[in-house]
Amino acid sequence: MATELDYYTVLGVERTATDAEIKKAFRKLAQQWHPDVNTDPGAQARFKEINEAYQVLSDPQRRQTYNMFGRAGLGGESGAGFDPGAFGSFSDIFDAFFGGSAAAGSRRGHPTAGSDLRYDLPITFGEAVRGTDKEIQFPVYGTCETCHGNGAKPGTEPVTCDSCGGRGEIRSTRRTMLGQMVNVTACPKCNGEGKLVTEPCPACHGEGRTERNRTLRVSIPAGIDEGHQIRLSNEGEVGVRGGPAGSLYVAVHVTPHAQLRREGTELLYEADISIVQAALGTTISVPTVDGDEPVEVKAGTQPGTEIRLRGRGVPHLRRTGSKGDLHVFVNVVVPAKLSKRQRELLAEYAIESGEVVAVGHGGILDKVRDALG
Ligand SMILES: [Zn+2]
Numbered sequence: 001m002a003t004e005l006d007y008y009t010v011l012g013v014e015r016t017a018t019d020a021e022i023k024k025a026f027r028k029l030a031q032q033w034h035p036d037v038n039t040d041p042g043a044q045a046r047f048k049e050i051n052e053a054y055q056v057l058s059d060p061q062r063r064q065t066y067n068m069f070g071r072a073g074l075g076g077e078s079g080a081g082f083d084p085g086a087f088g089s090f091s092d093i094f095d096a097f098f099g100g101s102a103a104a105g106s107r108r109g110h111p112t113a114g115s116d117l118r119y120d121l122p123i124t125f126g127e128a129v130r131g132t133d134k135e136i137q138f139p140v141y142g143t144c145e146t147c148h149g150n151g152a153k154p155g156t157e158p159v160t161c162d163s164c165g166g167r168g169e170i171r172s173t174r175r176t177m178l179g180q181m182v183n184v185t186a187c188p189k190c191n192g193e194g195k196l197v198t199e200p201c202p203a204c205h206g207e208g209r210t211e212r213n214r215t216l217r218v219s220i221p222a223g224i225d226e227g228h229q230i231r232l233s234n235e236g237e238v239g240v241r242g243g244p245a246g247s248l249y250v251a252v253h254v255t256p257h258a259q260l261r262r263e264g265t266e267l268l269y270e271a272d273i274s275i276v277q278a279a280l281g282t283t284i285s286v287p288t289v290d291g292d293e294p295v296e297v298k299a300g301t302q303p304g305t306e307i308r309l310r311g312r313g314v315p316h317l318r319r320t321g322s323k324g325d326l327h328v329f330v331n332v333v334v335p336a337k338l339s340k341r342q343r344e345l346l347a348e349y350a351i352e353s354g355e356v357v358a359v360g361h362g363g364i365l366d367k368v369r370d371a372l373g
């Protein structure tokens with residue numbers, strides 16, 4: 001462990017590489033450096049690095065740890081791929097990778113599935129609360145219309161791969177001290193698909209898919225919130241040569257409201273009123289999702305009082321018909337500046353209620369002092 005391995009460099013992929021790109025890079029390198037294939041003395045060490053890099057980058061959680069803390073962050077793990085002893089059985093590695101297990105994803109003899117896509121959709125606060133329909137447009141790989149996805153020039157058909165006989169895999173048996181070992185690898189000639197395109201379709205160059213702009217109507221449910229994603233299965237990219245399509249994830253971004261704050265299904269609003277309004281009562285204008293609305297504040301309302309408008313909050317995403325509330329919190333604001341007349345009136349109020357107040361200069365305030373003795 002003389003130098004620090006960079007897993008992305010080892011696999012020759014960008015740091016932003018998708019799972020499919022990582023898998024593809026590993027497959028290619030493994031076919032090149034697998035010690036059964038490559039007799040170069042350095043091949044074994046090289047393959048070990050490639051395998052280690054793949055074990056980490058193909059696992060979203062480990063990949064995240066690695067991105068944040070480097071190789072050291074993975075040090076405490078007991079997972080396979082780090083223990084040199086686990087390296088002995090290449091067939092295990094290849095069975096796990098190319099075999100039919102669900103974790104491996106890619107199966108022999110089947111075309112590769114298309115990538116998932118993510119679309120960032122900004123919506124307004126009101127749209128999030130009420131729900132909306134949005135038309136979105138994005139570039140995506142779709143099935144090639146010229147060859148209908150098989151990648152072969154019209155009038156020709158893909159032929160069975162002569163290297164693997166259409167099975168998409170190659171088995172090799174070798175004798176070892178421990179007995180006979182069977183290695184299963186994906187056929188390098190047909191990339192494990194079992195079929196070969198002899199005359200590629202001119203429209204898609206044999207890929208079976210072409211990029212185009214797709215327009216889609218997305219229904220945004222009422223009550224959706226910042227950071228939520230809507231998954232539309234099969235609306236992602238189609239795979240190469242008729243492979244199944246990935247999913248489209250629409251990530252919703254909600255513009256905040258200028259006055260209302262949202263917490264889940266609850267809406268919060270702070271209303272400032274004067275001491276006089278608090279004492280005598282008033283009607284204030286409260287912003288709601290449906291526009292401003294008059295709300296009565298009773299005489300004698302205390303600072304911090306909550307007025308609750310039931311059912312005027314946000315609909316529950318999953319419980320239809322159920323809605324949160326709009327909570328109005330009343331702030332009683334004490335005036336910092338008074339006109340002469342306002343001071344006189346408040347002083348009179350103090351006299352009337354027998355309150356001791358600070359004394360100003362001249363005028364009625366002196367009378368207050370006189371009156372209070
Ligand atoms: Zn085509």
Ligand SMILES: [Zn+2]
Pocket residue numbers: 161162163164165166167168169187188189190191192193194195
């Ligand atoms: Zn083949």
